[in-house]
Every structure is written in structure tokens, then in C-alpha cells.
Amino acid sequence: MKTAFITGATSGIGAAAARRFVAGGWRVIATGRRQDRLDALAAELGEALHPIAFDMRDEAAREAAVAGLPVDFAGVDLLLNNAGLALGTAPAQGACLSDWQAMIDTNIVGVVAMTHRLLPTLIERRGAIVNLSSVAAIYPYTGGNVYGGTKAFVRQFSLGLRSDLHGTGVRVTSIEPGMVETEFTTVRTGDRAASDTLYAGADPMTAEDIAETIWWIATLPPHLNINALELMPVSQSFAGFQVART
Template sequence: MTQTALITGATSGFGLAAARRFLGAGWRVIVTGRRAERLQPLVQEFGAERVHAAVFDVRDAGAMEAALAALPPAFADIDLLVNNAGLAQGTAPAQSASLQDWHTMIDTNVTALVNLTHRLLPGLIARKGAIINISSVAATYPYPGGNTYGGTKAFVSQFSLGLRSDLHGTGVRVTSIEPGMAETEFTLVRTHGDQGASDKLYTGANPMTAEDIAESIYYVATLPPHLNINRLEIMPVTQSFAGFQVARES
């Protein structure tokens, strides 16, 4: 029987790569995002019977509900939710950061994620489905300028563990995938479009790719149903753990 996945933030990066991975394996996929022009090529390539593009901003709860209510019958029964939509904005320390950037990250990474998860839980329980939340190593390891972004991803990781506990006995699997450095549009968004900063970060670092994370998402989703990966932390070999900061007195 063909299974159906809903993948948020599928216009680029992990979400787009994951959509392609699941479609390549024969799944039906609902892809969401704000930019219709980035979702439609998937529909054209794989066909409307395999891909449904739901164009909305995940921060808009009303638009989310309308999109879910309008799903074609073939896509209505969702077996897998991949909460991928998320972003970092700004690189400044907390004392000089933009409050609007903070709210954008909270609204996208936390509020939208819990809204969609809550909405889909009854169906996921009925089908003994799975939830994969895309967190980050920033949930565990702080870095300068990571203030609110790290806080939102710590929420995602802990929320995933809480869901896992609450869903005990239902057959629903819950996983938090926590990537480290991966070359996507992430840094462009975080720096508000600074291509130079993005290039500097990734040059020579041999970072992970969106396809690497998509493969991990697919692996977790297709394990035998009696297995659950609780947390999966992934880094490129070139990335590890920094030393503690020390502010020295003069």
C-alpha cells in the first residue's frame, strides 16, 4: 500500500531533498512552502497523483487548516509528518539582536510545528504513523549568536521526547533529527542574504548536504515498525566540539 508523507518547508534544502527521496521510493508526498514556483516542478516531474503542493506560510494557522481541509482524498490519510520548516535569522549577540528576528524564529520553529503536529495527531495515531522533527545540534551546543535559534531547537528536541512519552502504546514513532553543518540556504537566510558569509562558512569544510539529511530522514521513516530512533545527531567529520569561551581580565 502506498504511504503518504507530509513534508513542511519543501521548497529548498532538507525538505526538497527529502521530498525527492520519498517520491523516488514510491511514496505519495504533500509538500508545503510559501513559494509555489519551487513546489510546482515536483508536481510536474512526478505527477499530481504522487505530489500535492500545499502553498501556505506555516506561521499562518488559518492557511494551514484550509490547506489540510482541501487535501485531495488520495492524500488525506497521512502516515508520516516531517516537521522540517524552520530557520535561523540574525547572527548578533542577544543584547543587540532584532526582536523581530526572534519572533520569526519562535513563530516558525516552535508555534507552527506544534500547531501542525496537534492537528495531525489523531490521524497519525489511527494509522500508527510517525513524526520526524528536524532539530539541530544547536539544541545541545550553544554558539555565539545562536541565542533564540538554539532555544527553539532545544524546544523541538524536548517536545519530540515528550511526544514519544505521551504516545507510548499508540504505535506512533517520534524522532528528533539534529544535524550539524550542512550546506543549504540556511546561512543565506540567517545572514539576511549575505552570500559572502555563506561561502566563507562552507569553503573547505566538506559539510553535509541536503541529500545526506534526506537519506537519514528516509532511513528513520522506513525502519521496521517496532523500532524507534529517539534522537539522531549528525555532523560532518570536519565538525566537532569547540572549547569554552574565556573572557580574560586585562
């Protein structure tokens, strides 16, 4: 039986991925900050899921989470770096520095540290790494500033890992979704009503859509690697350039 280590599994894509992998016969290590959400997920999915509550920005907690894995869950075959933050929607000149720092610490430092910690096991088991980036890594938008920058890092880090791990059998993929309706949207806008208005009538992708895509990537034949995969709902496409007129 294979094992997936999923960060940010308390809601959205992470929780959907946990459900999909357990349904597919895998064990899942589900991590996140909210113990109550993880407890509910464990009650739903049973012994195939091992929940661990900690903050990705906490170095000691990250180490303890991996070092304390039960024997049955210690052999990690897939690392899904899903945990991430998008704080604030203001342009750079009105942004809060603490929001920027929190995004860097979670979206970059947390991803790098968790990957580094699990690499020996992933190499030993010829496993896979799936990193959640975003279309914001490539297409800028007003207020995207540091969030887009962190996701661009995730994309390039994934491609760099792919190069470094050449010959090890470890597969690396950057998933780059566009508009997805999850709790993440509410967190970013700070208001459910604003989130509903933003996506009203747009028919966005769902967390389950992305989880199914991750499952597909994870279960491809071991000689195939998806380097980067950009997904958008049919209702979303590339925006035109901005022009300021005097």
C-alpha cells in the same frame, strides 16, 4: 501507498526529502511559502506530489491546507516538521525582537500546531513524526540565542511526544544536524559569499545526506524507534568553552 506530509519543502532538506520519498514509492504533500518552487517540484515529481503554498505562521492557512487534502493524500503516515527559520547572527544584546518572534512562531508554534492537527490521523495509521531540530539545541554559540532555544524546544517536544504516544504505535524522532550546506545557510548569513566563506573547504553534509537519513528512519521496522539522532560532518566536532580574559 504511504503518504508523507513535509513542511518547508521549497528548498534544502525539505525538497530533498520530497524527492527521496517519491523515489521510494510514497505520495508526498509538499508545503512551503513559495508557490513557484512548489510548482517546479510538482512538475519534476509528477502526480505523486501534492503541493500546498502557505505560511506556517498562518493559523487559518494551516487548517485549510489539511482540511483540503485530496482523498488520495488524506491518510498521512509521516509528518516531517522541517520548516524553520534562523534569522540574524547578532548576540542577544544586538538582536532584533521581530526576528526572535518570527523564529518562535515558525520553529515552535508552527511545529506544535501542525503536529496537533495531524495527530489523530497519525495515531489511526500508526504513523511517524520526524522533527528537524539541530545541534544548536545542545551546543550554544554566539548569536544562536533564540534559534538554539527553539531547536531545544523541538528536541524536548519530540521526547515528550514519544512519552505521550506510548502504546499508540506512533514513532517520534528528533533529527539534530550540524553543518549542512543548503539555501538555509545563505538565509542565515544574508550573503552567498559569506556562506561560501563559512563552509569553504569544510566538506559539510548535504540536504540529500539528511533526506537519506530521514528515509532510513521512516522505513525501519515498525517496532524500532530512533528517539534522537545527532549528525555532523567528519570535519565538524565540539568546540571548546569560551573564556573572557581581562
